Amino acid sequence: MFPYKTSLHINRRSKEPLFLQLTNQFIHLIKEGTIPSGTKLIGTRSLAELLQVHRKTIVACYEELVMQGWLEAIPKKGTFVPKDLPFLKSEDYRGNEISNHTDQIGFSYYKSNLHHRTIEKKDDWMYINDGVSDGRLTPTEDLAKIYRRISSRKNITKHLGYISTQGNDQLRNVLANYLNETRGLSITKEHILITRGSQMGIWLSAQLLLKEEDIIVVGETNYASADITFLHQKAKVLRVPVDENGIDTVALENICESQQIKGVYVTSHHHHPTTVTLSAERRICLLNLAKKYSFAIIEDDYDYDFNYNHAPILPLASHDVHNNVIYIGSVCKTVAPVFRVGYLIANKEFVNEASQIRGLVDRQGDALLELTFAEFIESGDLDRHIRKVHKVYEKRRDLFCDLLREELNEYFSFKKPKGGMAVWLTLNKKYTWLEVTRAARKYKLEIGNFSRYDMAKTNHNAIRMGFARFNVAELHELIKRMKLTMIDLANLEKFA
Template sequence: MFSFKSNITLTRGSSRNLYLQLCDQVISFIKSGKIPPSTKLPSSRKLSEDLHVHRKTIIAAYDELISQGWIETIPSRGTFVTSSLPLVQPKKFNFSALNNIAKEKSGFSFVTRPHLLRKLNAKNSLETLIIDDGIPDHRLAPNEEIGRIYRNITKKSYHKNLLTYGSIYGNTELRNNLVSYLNETRGLNVSMDNILITRGSQMGIYLASQLLLTNKNRIITGSTNYMTADNTFTEAGGIIEQVPTDNDGLDTIAVEKICKIKKISAVYVTSHHHHPTTVTLSAKRRMHLLQLAQQYNFAIIEDDYDYDFHYSNSPILPLASNDTNGNVIYIGGFTKIIAPALRIGYLIAPKDFVDEAARLRRIIDRQGDTILEQTLAQMIHTGDIQKHCNKVVKIYKARRDLFCLLLKEKLDNYFDFEVPKGGMAVWVTLNKAYNWDIICSKAKAVQLEVTPDWRRYDNDNSGHNGIRMGFASLNEEEIHEAINRLVTVFEKL
């Protein structure tokens, strides 16, 4: 005979009501087989006396269990565990496991993806400085403008339709405003039909790769490349063909040689600031790549992740601005301009490709944050986005100049680098006498975190010893301190 008095423990003062605590434990005993189907339960009066709680608490618990189908009341007979429940073989019951919801091992098999395994950043103390691989400073985000516009939108009754299902292509007003914004700032010639709103540029890369690379289709990338893009292409089932990159960007002569002997479905390029080395694809190679795309009928996935951040002169127009044959899939977003958490990007392509990408996006993520997209649409219309962009470009340029100056003055014996024309990071090559594993390990001792997974930059295992060192997310005081700590690391070597 199961003893409710000795097995049920209720905690007063808990955030969970007593009757729900009772429900949780009764359900657990039923699931474990300790209380089998058709077992008669104590009366509400008897159980309230045994557990020292008000009878209404027991009645509320029984009502909840009845509504969930765990127990049933039979007139003139009493309350029983539902007879139709399957009989469970009792096991040794571990009551402490009731509150242990973090299970480590699955009780089923599933597909694993080793190529997606990546070292996670450790939790750092407030005193730790981080030299990342080039991300924006979220502290500069225009929070007041975003909040003000967002609140105004939610207050307007005619915006209530934003709370229901919308277009799988994204917010209509945002797409419409992007037409003017992108045509003016990037020299494109697109309409709303060419625009799909995505959850950041990474979703755009994923959608494009799923449509282009299944069945082991081939894609050309640089021998040094954005590792997340490579992982995405591999996940899609594509085969990656690598070509060299130099000071003029992707080697298009090498691209042509591969196209002559193999069927190529796509070429991935970060034309404005090659990731990771930051170099710009030369005008000659841009034209050559477009010619090859037309000749061999492949797509160019142009990831223009930080177009707006060019410091030496005006930003160089993307390949998409000269695409007359419908070969370029142009991907960008507002993550770098505003903040990483603002996951709004766009995929620009011919209408038939956008239509298919939208259908695929529908089964991954039905739609984005419609209110946030409406907020961004208004910020583009009022010019707030461009004003903010102009502001942070000046700040990041000053940080780049200071970071490179201090690297040159204090660490010239250890690093080779060129001052980048744009972007948010410097591509530095460590003297071959030193090892990044040792540097990163010793940096932790002085509370400095240097890009922990540095091997992801060495896609072709050439051992070039180069990494990206971001400057944008550090203010000038932090840059001084980070370089001083790095100097300390090398002095200890």
């Protein structure tokens, strides 16, 4: 007889009903062939006695197995494992515990060259970022209150099902008004696709604009995630120089004269990573070139809200009379990355196409969160939040730049940025960021992946250093750790 008693295990403390525990164990035994097909099972009464359970449990188990097709009950003969039931071929499995199975995959698939990694953060370490907002200033509770209020509404039911891939209508209307007012656009909700954030906007644009070997132009220094997105799409990424006025439009025109480009990716309002603003002249040139050579401008306006020396500069999209601009933004920098609400703005037909692709990847947005932001924007709360953090970040910029100049002048050079949350910091050529990164760890300072700032490998020896996340005390501490690091390196060099 099959050793039922040693093969079947009962856990009376499990939430799973006994009959189901036995059912699933039987299935495993039958699947593996441990109880071979054709086997006649022991009677329910006997098994119940063996296992010391109520007979009803065994009856329920057998019934379940019959229902699921693992057993067949033949009247007057008994209960059998069906004759033709194959068993699961698993030479390395039989007799072992499931948890022993290796993690070797059983099929082939395509690997990307992507190696993004998120660092696990330790409490007393400091982490350099490329310009992220301070979570302590995020109005998380206010937003959660709105979220809850919305969720309690009677009519919320209609927002709970499958909805448009373009996003919640109310947010699209509110956003159209808000962007028209603040950024000089002249759009309606039809021009808006609500995304999960800027990255989705960049990715969708790449999907629609670029196939293998299509050309996209970016700055010689550029936002690494955009580069990576275009390269993943197998596009040809051509680079033009970036100076204190932003990307070089003369170099761009030279490219356009000899080949058809599909698009230009630009962070006009504070070039990423160098933080410069695209000049008025170049703005006009870029729009004229887009018209003349029929290419798209992907304008990623991640930094619009943070301009300390003067009023916000209207985006290229505000004067996009020929529909060349795909305008991308999000609340990730303004509020916090955790709130996955962004937008892609373009002509209606393009927006519709983008929303089709979005539907394939991510069926729809989060209507509750979108409604939350519709209220947050419409009530003026977003504006109030921006005004509040604007002042804080401006002071932090000033302090950070002062401290850099006072304490670290011999090691780094930089220009005080007019806006944004980061400084473009060039390291004295005597040193490398690899050395600095390694040496900094002694002082619990993590620089992170510095190579992302030099995708074109020009050895500019600069990185983007975010200051917005650090308060006054932390900025002092950061500078202290940096200074200790640099002194170590200078000493090493001296005695080398």
